[in-house]
Amino acid sequence: MFKGLDFFFNPGSIAIVGATDKPGKISSIVLESLKSSGYPGKIFPVNPNYASVGGLRSYPSITDINEPVDLAVIAVPAAKVASSLKDAAGKLKGAVVISGGFSETGQKGRALERELKETARREEVRIIGPNCMGIFDTVSRVDTFFIPSSRVKRPIKGGLSIVSQSGSFAITAMDELAAEGIGVARVVSYGNRADVSEADCLEFLAEDDETTAVALYIESIDEGRRFVEAASKCSLKKPVMAIKVGKYGAGAAAARSHTGAIAGRHEVYRAAFKKAGIIELEGYEDFLAGCKAFGRKLPLSGNRVMIITDGGGIGVSIADACYSAGLDVPPLDEQLKDELSMVFPSYFAIGNPMDLTGSATDELYADALETALESHSCDIAIVAALWGPPGLTDNLVDMIAERAKAANKPVLICSPGGDFTRKRNELFKERNMPVFTTPEAAVTAASLLAKAAMLKVKR
Amino acid sequence: MFKGLDFFFNPGSIAIVGATDKPGKISSIVLESLKSSGYPGKIFPVNPNYASVGGLRSYPSITDINEPVDLAVIAVPAAKVASSLKDAAGKLKGAVVISGGFSETGQKGRALERELKETARREEVRIIGPNCMGIFDTVSRVDTFFIPSSRVKRPIKGGLSIVSQSGSFAITAMDELAAEGIGVARVVSYGNRADVSEADCLEFLAEDDETTAVALYIESIDEGRRFVEAASKCSLKKPVMAIKVGKYGAGAAAARSHTGAIAGRHEVYRAAFKKAGIIELEGYEDFLAGCKAFGRKLPLSGNRVMIITDGGGIGVSIADACYSAGLDVPPLDEQLKDELSMVFPSYFAIGNPMDLTGSATDELYADALETALESHSCDIAIVAALWGPPGLTDNLVDMIAERAKAANKPVLICSPGGDFTRKRNELFKERNMPVFTTPEAAVTAASLLAKAAMLKVKR
Numbered sequence: 061m062f063k064g065l066d067f068f069f070n071p072g073s074i075a076i077v078g079a080t081d082k083p084g085k086i087s088s089i090v091l092e093s094l095k096s097s098g099y100p101g102k103i104f105p106v107n108p109n110y111a112s113v114g115g116l117r118s119y120p121s122i123t124d125i126n127e128p129v130d131l132a133v134i135a136v137p138a139a140k141v142a143s144s145l146k147d148a149a150g151k152l153k154g155a156v157v158i159s160g161g162f163s164e165t166g167q168k169g170r171a172l173e174r175e176l177k178e179t180a181r182r183e184e185v186r187i188i189g190p191n192c193m194g195i196f197d198t199v200s201r202v203d204t205f206f207i208p209s210s211r212v213k214r215p216i217k218g219g220l221s222i223v224s225q226s227g228s229f230a231i232t233a234m235d236e237l238a239a240e241g242i243g244v245a246r247v248v249s250y251g252n253r254a255d256v257s258e259a260d261c262l263e264f265l266a267e268d269d270e271t272t273a274v275a276l277y278i279e280s281i282d283e284g285r286r287f288v289e290a291a292s293k294c295s296l297k298k299p300v301m302a303i304k305v306g307k308y309g310a311g312a313a314a315a316r317s318h319t320g321a322i323a324g325r326h327e328v329y330r331a332a333f334k335k336a337g338i339i340e341l342e343g344y345e346d347f348l349a350g351c352k353a354f355g356r357k358l359p360l361s362g363n364r365v366m367i368i369t370d371g372g373g374i375g376v377s378i379a380d381a382c383y384s385a386g387l388d389v390p391p392l393d394e395q396l397k398d399e400l401s402m403v404f405p406s407y408f409a410i411g412n413p414m415d416l417t418g419s420a421t422d423e424l425y426a427d428a429l430e431t432a433l434e435s436h437s438c439d440i441a442i443v444a445a446l447w448g449p450p451g452l453t454d455n456l457v458d459m460i461a462e463r464a465k466a467a468n469k470p471v472l473i474c475s476p477g478g479d480f481t482r483k484r485n486e487l488f489k490e491r492n493m494p495v496f497t498t499p500e501a502a503v504t505a506a507s508l509l510a511k512a513a514m515l516k517v518k519r
Numbered sequence: 520m521f522k523g524l525d526f527f528f529n530p531g532s533i534a535i536v537g538a539t540d541k542p543g544k545i546s547s548i549v550l551e552s553l554k555s556s557g558y559p560g561k562i563f564p565v566n567p568n569y570a571s572v573g574g575l576r577s578y579p580s581i582t583d584i585n586e587p588v589d590l591a592v593i594a595v596p597a598a599k600v601a602s603s604l605k606d607a608a609g610k611l612k613g614a615v616v617i618s619g620g621f622s623e624t625g626q627k628g629r630a631l632e633r634e635l636k637e638t639a640r641r642e643e644v645r646i647i648g649p650n651c652m653g654i655f656d657t658v659s660r661v662d663t664f665f666i667p668s669s670r671v672k673r674p675i676k677g678g679l680s681i682v683s684q685s686g687s688f689a690i691t692a693m694d695e696l697a698a699e700g701i702g703v704a705r706v707v708s709y710g711n712r713a714d715v716s717e718a719d720c721l722e723f724l725a726e727d728d729e730t731t732a733v734a735l736y737i738e739s740i741d742e743g744r745r746f747v748e749a750a751s752k753c754s755l756k757k758p759v760m761a762i763k764v765g766k767y768g769a770g771a772a773a774a775r776s777h778t779g780a781i782a783g784r785h786e787v788y789r790a791a792f793k794k795a796g797i798i799e800l801e802g803y804e805d806f807l808a809g810c811k812a813f814g815r816k817l818p819l820s821g822n823r824v825m826i827i828t829d830g831g832g833i834g835v836s837i838a839d840a841c842y843s844a845g846l847d848v849p850p851l852d853e854q855l856k857d858e859l860s861m862v863f864p865s866y867f868a869i870g871n872p873m874d875l876t877g878s879a880t881d882e883l884y885a886d887a888l889e890t891a892l893e894s895h896s897c898d899i900a901i902v903a904a905l906w907g908p909p910g911l912t913d914n915l916v917d918m919i920a921e922r923a924k925a926a927n928k929p930v931l932i933c934s935p936g937g938d939f940t941r942k943r944n945e946l947f948k949e950r951n952m953p954v955f956t957t958p959e960a961a962v963t964a965a966s967l968l969a970k971a972a973m974l975k976v977k978r
Contacts, residue, residue, distance in 0.1 A: 084909045160866050160876065161865075161866055164866075164868070165865060165866050206877075207877075207907035207908075208909070210939070211906055211907055211909075211939045212906075212907050212936070212937065212939065213937050213938060213939075224832070225832070226830070226831055226832025226833075226835070227831075227832070227877075228828075228829070228830025228831055228832045228833055228877075228905055228907070229830070229832030229833060229836070230832075231905075231907060232830065232832075232833060232905060232935050232936050235936045235937035235938075235939075235940065236935065236936060236937055238937050239937035239938055239941075277832060279832075279835065303836075305832065305835045305836055305839050306835050306838075306839070307839050307842065307843075308839070308842045313870070314826075314831070314834055314835045314838050314868070314870070314871075314872045314874070319831070343836060343839065343840055343843075343957075343958060343959050344833070344836050344935065344957050344958045344959060345957045345958075345959045345960075348957070367773075369687075370687070371685070371687025371688070371691065372685055372686075372687055372773070372778070373683070373684070373685020373686070373687045373688030373689075373691075373736060373738075373764065374685075374687055374688060374691060374803070375773055376685070376738065376764045376765050376773045377688070377762075377764050377802060377803050379765075379773050380764050380765065380766045380767070380802065381802055383766065383767045384766075384802075406620075406624060407619050407620055407623075407624050409623070409773070411772070411773070412773075413773045415773070417619065418665075418666075418686075418687075446687055446690075446691060447670055447671075448666035448670055448671050448687070448690060449666075450543045450667070450670075476691050476695065476803065477671070477691050477694045477695060478671065478672050478694035478695055478697050478698035479672060479694075479698055480669065480670045480671065480672075480694075481694065482698075498802075498803050498804045498807070499802060499803045499804075500802050500803060500804045501804075
């Protein structure tokens with residue numbers, strides 16, 4: 061027996077309605093994705109026009125399948141979706157309706173969506189969508205995201221789950237996370253939200269052991285009270301962050317023509333997020349920084365940042381950004397300062413930021429980081445490693461990664477620059493270190509970690 | 520005869536004081552850089568300990584050189600810098616003093632810096648530095664930045680000039696610009712500013728035909744009135760932007776131990792920037808966005824942004840960011856809307872943002888951009904090209920670049936994503952298109968262009 065939305069996230073079998081071998085067609089890509097992701101359950105192509113699709117027997121309709129079908133992926137024209145569901149009467153638990161042409165397109169589409177909703181309720185089928193990408197799940201290996209992996213890479217398995225009204229937003233973030241080497245658990249693109257809502261997803265993810273953090277992209281919320289309840293429950297167990305777009309004017313109008321969402325006053329959302337223990341994200345960059353910070357399961361401690369760098373100007377910029385973000389950049393403890401003064405050259409700036417200048421070496425860098433992490437006034441370390449100084453070698457990457465591992469505090473790498481630097485950034489990522497290419501991005505991540513730490517203390 | 524600071528930016532000959540063949544030493548890298556940048560003037564190594572350095576005759580002192588010497592690059596210990604200058608009495612016009620160990624290190628260093636200043640005044644030698652990287656100049660091919668180009672790439676020739684108190688900030692930006700394919704004219708890192716100041720540089724750059732835009736990184740200003748006068752003169756002729764770091768608390772303290780700068784109240788700087796027609800940059804990301812926008816010499820028109828995308832959520836995010844930045848996202852003209860409605864599928868969202876959805880093709884994208892650019896209510900177009908849709912091919916890059924070239928309005932590419940997308944971003948850059956990898960970065964650039972357009976109108 062399935063509990064809650066389990067049949068979406070762990071279906072034993074999947075029917076693809078409108079399946080075809082025609083290359084580039086949505087259902088053809090979905091079939092390909094399910095195969096290449098290694099989905100272990102049964103796949104049933106459904107199309108009355110073919111005897112077989114993708115080397116699998118094709119069925120005229122779902123009811124012709126003489127085995128249980130947990131989930132259907134539907135990618136037929138909008139006008140035919142409701143009747144597809146009717147055909148599957150009593151057979152189906154859930155359906156991902158990819159098809160667009162519903163409430164996002166105006167009056168006619170709204171009528172079709174009403175019909176879809178009523179049919180689903182009558183047939184007792186839960187629906188994700190319409191006008192969505194559906195589910196990418198590294199646990200069950202379900203992948204209904206209909207963009208070939210040659211164009212948009214899928215992230216590895218991890219603990220971050222993403223719930224997004226926008227498919228393009230979700231898939232772009234996935235693509236970036238794949239490039240970063242950051243893993244995800246479940247990604248849901250729910251589009252027009254005819255049925256399954258962000259509240260439903262949050263209820264599932266609150267209980268989901270695979271999920272260690274949740275990131276939401278929201279254009280609107282339809283059941284405010286249920287949302288706050290579900291999010292509160294979830295945020296008690298794991299960090300929940302959310303971006304609410306369509307804040308004002310043109311953005312709000314665009315959200316409406318995008319998923320039919322009525323964006324609502326932003327202040328109301330802000331208050332709801334606060335009540336629910338949700339960390340608000342201000343935009344795409346925030347969203348990415350949050351995914352990087354929580355995707356790597358960094359420890360949560362507090363809001364005092366120590367900055368270690370070999371580039372004075374970048375260190376000052378980080379300190380400024382910390383100030384703007386409300387983070388504390390406390391002075392280095394006098395005792396540690398005295399200790400370092402005895403080992404470090406006189407022209408190093410020993411403090412916070414700590415500036416090792418162009419004379420930095422791997423060893424001095426590692427010493428400085430170790431000392432900063434030892435300090436009782438350090439909750440988060442930002443290491444702004446500029447690779448110009450000749451005393452710095454690739455060994456520095458391991459030395460920093462080791463110090464970070466030994467400390468129960470997050471160590472964020474801030475590493476702006478060109479080709480040489482970008483190659484070293486890959487080395488950091490391979491060692492599971494979170495890398496940010498600007499002072500602002502590193503500080504945003506620090507700020508989100510500090511907020512999560514504060515919420516954790518409150519529990 | 521040299522005018523103003525010409526001998527720094529177009530010296531006929533350069534002496535390297537403290538020259539050595541020892542690999543990794545500053546003066547060795549400077550000699551290497553001057554050679555590999557193709558500096559066409561004469562280079563004189565100066566070191567009493569060697570007969571030759573780098574295959575060139577080495578002189579015991581500058582006065583031993585029987586030819587005119589315009590510029591010296593000095594990289595000897597702090598205590599010896601003033602005496603090196605004295606030795607060159609009457610021979611030298613300018614010196615780049617790379618050596619650190621001056622006012623940034625405390626009382627003793629401050630005394631050394633006072634001595635250096637007095638010597639320079641007495642000997643009538645202008646000084647850039649100390650504690651700086653000096654000059655990188657694509658016009659004269661002077662390169663005193665003592666980081667090997669294997670670690671930090673040099674940008675190509677272009678119109679952007681950068682004046683930075685911080686060497687690491689300047690060199691990191693240069694490295695990023697090199698990776699972006701954006702060119703620079705002159706880059707000055709002036710460190711402790713014992714003599715040549717940002718005002719001096721601005722006076723030079725105002726008259727410099729090679730420079731089409733100026734970006735400043737400032738920790739402090741010492742002659743406020745002269746700075747405002749010089750910047751005002753410069754901003755009448757070309758866009759001038761500036762980041763002022765060390766705004767508050769820890770950042771201000773760090774600036775002091777970095778270049779000995781006393782940061783001062785930020786509000787005062789803000790008012791000075793406004794008076795001088797300087798566009799203020801808030802941080803490193805702003806700085807980069809500004810360099811990308813003005814480095815590509817984009818046309819300046821106004822503050823009304825049209826957004827064309829195939830990813831609804833990204834489009835909404837851009838619209839939100841525009842709102843936050845104070846940019847206008849006007850509705851699409853009714854007539855153009857009607858025209859597009861006749862050619863575009865009904866499920867495209869025709870408006871602003873314009874969302875071509877996953878059914879986008881190269882042709883429809885190009886049509887949408889062309890229409891947006893035609894609109895009288897469009898000053899800037901942001902094209903958020905997500906590469907998921909199978910109808911999009913590499914041809915789209917050329918088609919967008921052509922439409923952008925034909926219009927006298929800036930077209931900014933916003934292209935977030937992973938490996939596939941990043942490769943396409945390189946194609947855009949090769950066609951001289953400015954590429955931004957987040958909605959926020961693209962909107963920041965749009966906002967800076969809008970500010971520059973407004974300042975231009977005021978002239």
